[in-house]
Amino acid sequence: MKTYTAIIEKCRDTGLYVGFIPGFAGAYSQAESLDELNQNLREVIEMLLEDGEPILEAEFVGTQNVVVA
Numbered sequence: 001m002k003t004y005t006a007i008i009e010k011c012r013d014t015g016l017y018v019g020f021i022p023g024f025a026g027a028y029s030q031a032e033s034l035d036e037l038n039q040n041l042r043e044v045i046e047m048l049l050e051d052g053e054p055i056l057e058a059e060f061v062g063t064q065n066v067v068v069a
Contacts, residue, residue: 005060006041008034021045023058 004027006019011030017037020028026048029040048054 004045007060008037022060023056024048024054025057
């Protein structure tokens, strides 16, 4: 079992949650709820893994707060 970190945003125009896995080409989805988004992302990742383990282009490290005066 492998764990991937998803970045999630909420689209202001559609109200949908949009998620993607940093560095994992094609691993993105959208949904009306966070639970649905998690399921959609899981299905996308499982489908992409059918072609073998990907070499990730980037690795999620974390977040930072940036203060601007």
